[in-house]
Amino acid sequence: MGLGMTLTSNSKDNSFVTCGPLWSHECGSSLYSTGICTKANWNFRLTQTFAPALQRCETFMDIVIVLDGSNSIYPWYEVQDFIINILQRFYIGPGQTQVGVVQYGSTVVHEFSLGEYQTVEDVLDAARNIDQRGGEETRTALGINVARSEAFQRGGRSGAQKVMIVITDGESHDSPQLMEAVSQSKRENITIYAIAVLGYYNRRGINPETFLKEIKFIASDPDEEHFFKVTDESxxxxxxxxxxxxxxxxxGISSQGRGFDLQMAQAGFSSHLVNVRGSY
Incomplete structure (x- = not known):
């Protein structure tokens, strides 16, 4: 990290500040070179360490997966494999992404909460233990409402970008409540990705037009960015x-709308001592 590349002394008490401008911290697949500084007293004892240009990771996200576990989902292991595979692509850890899962059918169950597991390995182990709960109904509005009002509150972090991933294979049995559930989620700045699994429809030769229309409504706009459909569970x-x-x-898009391509720039680095109310 090049500690000492920037060095500033204080003749008042013989202390000094030494900095390493190349100190980096990991954000997703990238390293942010934000620098780090240490203050030491006259006998080289460290008194303070700080990262003056530290910025929050753009991977600072709370993701809740809303998983349809009703009876029509088959085979379950294909859905479970999908959950495991997508979790492996998230940068899970303190200061980055955390994931929670709710499973729904006729009722809703919190499988695990945001921040309950702090590493990819622990989250994957928890996902492998998710069993299909079943249910005669597919109450998608209920699942979304519980995710919005409860799951994002269980370990959710202030300032984190909220993402909901809805996976279902059938029209909701509580469709009259769906409009309010989705609208409220969007008012709370939750980005929704919606996945339509057509296995039930294709196995029975049913036209999925109404189902697909419902899932497109659930997905955030534009549909081409947030809506997915697959022929079956596999x-x-x-x-x-x-x-x-x-x-x-x-x-990679900040709340101010800046592109990811400019967020790795380093404009320069120097240190100065400033007298603030008699201290430095």
Whole structure:
């Protein structure tokens, strides 16, 4: 990190500040070179360390997966494999992405909460233990409402970008409540990715037009960025890369709308001592 490349002394008490402008911290697949400084007293004892240009990772996201576990989902292991594969593409850890999962059918269950697991390995272990809950109904509005009002509150972080991933294979049985559930989520700045699994429709030769219209309504605009459809449960693996890239692009856009391409620039680095109310 080049500690000492910037060095400023204080003749008042013989202390000094030494900095390493190249000190970096990891954000997703990138390193932010924000620099780090240490203040030491006259006998080289460290008294303070700080990163003056430290910035929050763009991977600072809270992601809640809303998973349809009703009886019509089959086979379950294909859905589980998809969850595991997509989790492996998130940068999970303190200061970066954290993930929670709710499963719904006739009722809703919190499988695990945001921040409950702090590493990719722990999250993957938890995902492998998610069993299909079943249910005679597909209450998608209920699942979205619980995710919005409860899951994002269980370990959710102030300032984190909120993302919801809805995976379902059928029309909702509580469709009259769906408009309010989705509208409220969008008012709370939750970005929704919606995945339509057509296995149930294709196995029975049913026209999925109404179902697809509903899932497109759930997805954030524009549809081409947030809506996915697959022929059946086994085809979920085919959209893992595309969904991961969409979410990474979302991570790369700050709240001020700046592009990711300018966020690695380093404008310069120097240190100065300033007298503030008699101290330095």
């Amino acid at each position: 085809a979920l693996k085919d959209i893992v890369d595309a969904l991961g890239e969409k979410i990474f692009y979302l991570e």
